[in-house]
Amino acid sequence: MKPYAKSHSPELVPSLSDNLEHILTLLGNSSDIVYREMSLGETERKAVAIYAKGMVDQQFLYSQVFGVISRRFLTEVEASPPDYPQNLKHFAQHASTFGDISVVYKSDQCVSEILAGNTCVLFDEYPGAVIFGTAKDKSRQQEEPASEALVRGPRIGFVEEVNENTAILRRRLKDPHLTFESLFLGRRARKEVIICYLRGVTNPDLVNEVRRRLQKIDIDDPIESGYVENYIQDNPYSPFPQVQNTERPDRVEGALLEGRVAILIDGTPFSLIVPVTFPMLMQSPEDYYDRWIPASLIRMLRTLALFFALFLPALYVALVSYHQGLIPTKLAISIAGTREGVPFPTIVEAMFMEITIELLREAGLRLPKPVGQAVGIVGGLVIGQSAVEAGIVSPIMVIVVALTAISSFAFPQYPAAIAIRLLRFGMMLAASIFGLYGIILVFVLITSHVVRLKSFGINYAAPYVPNRVYTWKDLFLRLPLQTLLKFRPAMFKPLDRNRSDQSK
Amino acid sequence: MSSLRISPFSPFQLTITTVSTIIGVAILTLPRVIAEEVGTPDVWIDVILGGIITAVAAMICLHLSNCFPGETFYIYNVRIVGKVLGTLISVLYICNFTTFGAFEARVQAEVVRHFLLDETPLEVTMLAFILVGFYLVSGGLNAIIRINEFYLPITLLIVFTILFLNWKNFEFDNIRPFLENGPSALLPGILPTAQAFSGFDVILFLVAYTRNAQKSTLPILLGFALVTLIYMTIVIMVIGSLTLNEVITLTWPTMEFVKQIEFPGAFFEHFEIFFITIWLLNMFTTFFINLYLASLGIHLLIGWNIKLVMCLLLPVIYGIALLPKDLNGALELGKSIGFFSVLVSTLIPLFLLLIAIARNRPKHDQPVNEGSRP
Structure with a gap:
């Protein structure tokens, strides 16, 4: 609570006006804070309720809280005046019919409760404050996340309210071992962050490491899960994402059952999952909902998409500028024919088209949906067509670039696609300098980086490397679930490896 | 060794690393090298003998x-x-690894100039190779082992692809007759084949970091079986499809062999260019481990930081790699290194083992005064 540390004494005193003044200085003169003064029954004693407008459930506040203070208080507290403070405490703790009521003795606690949407009531001659839980649940409708749409699968996504999200998970996974561990992040914002794992399954070392890294974060406000991700990742200079983010509860559920850890952050529907490896980022939950043959074929298709997205423009550049001999003669002639009028070297042509398509994608992303689509069509068709007609690029280049773009859309998770998009440009530059040799040099660099990279102690290339034949059942192929779901993946070192009785 | 901690690996990973170290440039010239020595088509028997x-x-x-x-x-x-x-032997090994790494860098540059980039100077490609290699090696031994695991499936895939695609060019008659000049005629071919297997001495250095190292025997033998199988099939197929007389005249017989491949749809011509591009990965794996073990040796002898040692070794390797005047010079260098390496890596361990047994303190022994672990 560093920002409030300037205050004189944090303890409340038995004087209403002093306490009020103290809290007033802490809260400042915000227009949304309401101070409501009340007389307590027949006596001269007064009480002041403080709450934040809009964050409290007003209906509940007026009918229950104020009603109780003004009516029942009379009979239960004022009946025996000398024991007033004890009575008040007793009333708050035992006699009231509220579920969520407590007494606090520190002003900064009062302030944080008020800012959380609760109502704080101060009384005359009482060195404490009664907190009524009046916070309003204001979560939006749960809807299918737009960033991770599936053909088949639950139509539900996380919302911005972290308590709602824990409830969604609890409803889906009614296991008493499902554990939520709460901590607060941000010097100013005090956002609730919840570490979520299966007790007795997830390796405690992993949970401790996650907790340690989260506690080390020192920022004023983790606005989005991306802030947290940036602080807990292993290597901030890597192009690869080392933390998975998702809006899908089913994805989190699957991860928890594998022995991984999820991090839910208040104020964003994106939760984080650690550890993650590159092959995992190439998978979609739908792989497991489909039957295994189509799912395996789709996995292979994605491997092909990865190859295209990374290598295709670079290969084109290398073949056309250095190794024309590799292209079959007829094709080489037709490429040479189409390139006849093009005044630039292949790399300039390729860069021009690649940058154009990245621009189009970025433009389409930021605009409202209908306009975005129009931009895509106008950009794709018109620029492609007229660039060819104007003789700036060759038609084959357009095909290559289009195929590459489509391939990078086929990635099931956006962060992986971005990493590959980035590396593709390095690949193209290397191909323009060294041809195929440049491509293999960059490939060695990328793979060197990947094998050196770790995500929370797990090799980033797992389960491809370290190779174990049984982990490959769920890599390029996805064999029937009966064979996969006997054991949890060993790479997360779960405490309990068995997932079913079949494994015994 | 604080900056590069080594976490223990499995016998399986030890085997993969050994296999990756053995497989390198040798496969490109092997059919010619042994055909020159023996002169009969049954040289594949030499490969088996060399393997054993x-x-x-x-x-x-x-x-x-x-x-x-x-x-x-x-x-x-x-x-x-x-x-x-002991220090003398260590220095010998360090020199061996350094020159072997340099040879690998030089030969890959020759291969690149011959097949991929005929105008780019050797100096540039060698520099790029060494620097890229340094990036991985500075990640430590475990990174090297993981990258070997990464590349080995790719290597196996490409080997079996070229064998499969060349199937129809294979003529059984080309590899007959067997033992035309008697078994003794095969003897001169054993040494060059054994050179193709050089690199297995990494075992001496890696067993220390292997979990359950006692159980490594079977995996290592299987690894040797795999390498022998690959070499043998390549030699049989190359001689069987190109004939012995032609193989002797070719510098890179395996490349000519791959060149014969024709895809049905003819989408690719010159498949050998793709083959050599991917095969460069194997030259990298050999280079990685040689650079690492040379640095490890110097690090353990002098005690300098291992990354610093690697940085200092790079110009040395580059300098040695620049020494040979041309391709033949480079291949000659390779021949002498291979000869030296085979002698060193078979005879020295044998003598040391005999001495150790003779002194009757081989197993779980109290350390004597002169040596201590870092």
């Missing part, structure tokens, strides 16, 4: 290392033969 001999040598290395659990060769050789001789 080197497997025995590898077993000696393994057994010797297992006598000193948890200690790498650079440390325990001092305990067997004393400080002076």
Whole structure:
């Protein structure tokens, strides 16, 4: 609570006006804070309720809280005046019919409760404050996340309210071992962050490491899960994402059952999952909902998409500028024919088209949906067509670039696609300098980086490397679930490896 | 070794690393090299013999290392033969690894110039190769082992692809007759084949970091079987499809062999260019481990930071790689290194093992005064 540390004494005193003044200085003169003064029954004693407008459930506040203070208080507290403070405490703790009521003795606690949407009531001659839980649940409708749409699968996504999200998970996974561990992040914002794992399954070392890294974060406000991700990742200079983010509860559920850890952050529907490896980022939950043959074929298709997205423009550049001999003669002639009028070297042509398509994608992303689509069509068709007609690029280049773009859309998770998009440009530059040799040099660099990279102690290339034949059942192929779901993946070192009785 | 901690790996990973180190440039020239020595088409028998001999040598290395659990060769050789001789042996190995790394860098540059970039100077491609190699090696031994695991499936895939696609060019008559000049005629071919297997001495240095190192025997033997199988099939297929007389005249017979491949749809011509591009990965894996082990040796001898040692080794390797005047010079260098390496890596471990046994303190022994673990 560093920002409030300037205050004189944090303890409340038995004087209403002093306490009020103290809290007033802490809260400042915000227009949304309401101070409501009340007389307590027949006596001269007064009480002041403080709450934040809009964050409290007003209906509940007026009918229950104020009603109780003004009516029942009379009979239960004022009946025996000398024991007033004890009575008040007793009333708050035992006699009231509220579920969520407590007494606090520190002003900064009062302030944080008020800012959380609760109502704080101060009384005359009482060195404490009664907190009524009046916070309003204001979560939006749960809807299918737009960033991770599936053909088949639950139509539900996380919302911005972290308590709602824990409830969604609890409803889906009614296991008493499902554990939520709460901590607060941000010097100013005090956002609730919840570490979520299966007790007795997830390796405690992993949970401790996650907790340690989260506690080390020192920022004023983790606005989005991306802030947290940036602080807990292993290597901030890597192009690869080392933390998975998702809006899908089913994805989190699957991860928890594998022995991984999820991090839910208040104020964003994106939760984080650690550890993650590159092959995992190439998978979609739908792989497991489909039957295994189509799912395996789709996995292979994605491997092909990865190859295209990374290598295709670079290969084109290398073949056309250095190794024309590799292209079959007829094709080489037709490429040479189409390139006849093009005044630039292949790399300039390729860069021009690649940058154009990245621009189009970025433009389409930021605009409202209908306009975005129009931009895509106008950009794709018109620029492609007229660039060819104007003789700036060759038609084959357009095909290559289009195929590459489509391939990078086929990635099931956006962060992986971005990493590959980035590396593709390095690949193209290397191909323009060294041809195929440049491509293999960059490939060695990328793979060197990947094998050196770790995500929370797990090799980033797992389960491809370290190779174990049984982990490959769920890599390029996805064999029937009966064979996969006997054991949890060993790479997360779960405490309990068995997932079913079949494994015994 | 604080900056690069080594976490233990499995016998399987030890085997993969050994296999990746063995497989390198040798496969490109092997059919010609042994055909020149023997002159008959049954040279594949030499490959099997070479495989068996080197497997025995590898077993000696393994057994010797297992006598000193948890200690790498650079440390325990001092305990067997004393400080002076042990240091001398270590220096010998360091030189071996350094020149082998340099040779690998040079030959890949020659290959690149010959097949991929005929105008780019050797100096540039070698520099790029060495620097890219340094990036991985500075990640430590575990990164090297993981990248070997990464590339080995790709290597196997490409080997079996070229064999499969060349199936229809294979003529059985080309590899007959067997043993035309009697078994003794095969003898001169054994040494060059054994050279193709050089690199297995990494076992001496890696067993120290292997979990359950006692159980490595079977995986290592299987690894040798795999390498022998690959070499043997390549030699049989190359001679069977190109004929012995043609093979002798070719510098890179395996490349000519791959060149014959024709895809049905003819989408690719010159498949050998793709083959050599991917094969560069194997030259990288050999280079990685040589650079690492040379640096490890210097690090253990002098105690300098291992990354600093690597940086200082790079110009040395670059300089050695620049020495040969042309391709033939480079291949000659390779021949002498291979000869030297085979002698060193079979005879020295054998002698050391004999001495260790003779002194009757092979297993789980109290350390003597002169050697201590870092």
